[in-house]
Amino acid sequence: MSDDGSTLARRQLGKYLRDGRQERGLTLHHAADLIQRSATALQRIEKGNVAKVREVDIDALCRIYEFDADHTAAMKGLAAQGNDQSWWYEFGDLMPENFDFFVGLEASAQRLTTYEPELVPGLLQTPAYASTLIRSVYPDDGPEEHARRVQLRMRRQTRITRKYEPATLDVVLRESVLRGVVGGSKAMAAQLKHLADMGTRSNINVQVLPFSAGFPLGEAVGSFVILEFGADSRGQAVEPPVVYTESFIGELYLAKPIAVQRYHGAYDSLRRSALDATASRALLRQIAKEYAS
Structure with a gap:
């Protein structure tokens, strides 16, 4: 019986490979011919239905889809996790530093339900708040690299702010999030006002x-x-x-229904x-005023 966690890795691997194929304008049959596999076999890989994806197939597909070295390494990392029967993941030893598995899931989600006891979630952070946290994690970054990381975090937010079918975001923040100062009083005042406005x-x-x-x-x-990733026309x-x-x-990805x-x-x-x-918006605005005074 396949394991829920390893299935998650295989499913995401298939999605990235399918996107790569479609971006190159290749049909299933054409791409399959190029790696000397059947279209059915490639389709099973793209659907995450292959328990052990061969590394030779990953290499060939990444080369055909013109993935760079980091992207190729990430695909191999997902394949390795897909072959593992563990139901949890710690990607640090497998994934390139600049490959964020969670961002790929987040971009596909139709609904995100979040609890945060310490920090404002990335999707709701202001640039100043995000910049302070990112600088703490990557203190050796130069100005350009730091700006790129902040820009990436801000770009993620279009998932909930775009006009056409934005994702639904449901968030509970413990009061400690409001009281823990990140970036100074001015940054906190702006951050809490932003939270109230987004709400x-x-x-x-x-x-x-x-x-x-x-x-x-x-x-x-x-x-x-x-x-959660939405439902099809049949409600599934x-x-x-x-x-x-x-x-x-590390990070954990739990897919078992009971979890x-x-x-x-x-x-x-x-x-x-x-x-x-x-009442939450009122409290956010009240504490924002306290920071601003």
Whole structure:
């Protein structure tokens, strides 16, 4: 029986390969002929249905699709994870530093459900707030590289701000997010005002879990994101949902239905204990004024 986690890696590998083929204007049959495989075999790879993808096929496809060295290395990393029967991933030893697996999932998601106890989520960060955090992670970056990293984070936000079919974002922030200073008082004032403004969008819900609510789950909970990818015309999920969590040493991608269900339950408990959207915006604006004064 295939493992949910390894299936996630295979599915994403297939998506990147399919996108590469389509960007080159190649049909399944044409691309399959070029690697001396059948169209059915290539289609199974693109759908994530091949348990062990051969490295020779990855090499050939990446060469045909003109992937650069980093992109090719990332595809091999996904293939290796797809062959692994572990249901969790720590990509640091397999993926190039500039390849962000989560960003690929995020870009495909139709709904993102997020809990953050410490920091503003990347999709809601201002440039100044993001710049401070990125500088802490990459202190040796030159000005151009630093600007590129900030620009990438800002570009990700178009997923929720674009006019045509933006993704839905549902966020609960613990009050500690509002109180932890990142970038100084002026940056925090602008960041909290931005959160309040973003919460007025029809596709975005921002709620604050106040300190007075204590710990609704009976224990401290780390940050997590539940990514859902929409449904087809029959109401079936296009792709199974995924939970993303991270720690100081790595990232976890959980795809087992029972894990996703437990995180949904946890989020519902946190949201019920949080201030409603209107009260949350009022608190955000109040604390923003405190920072600005």
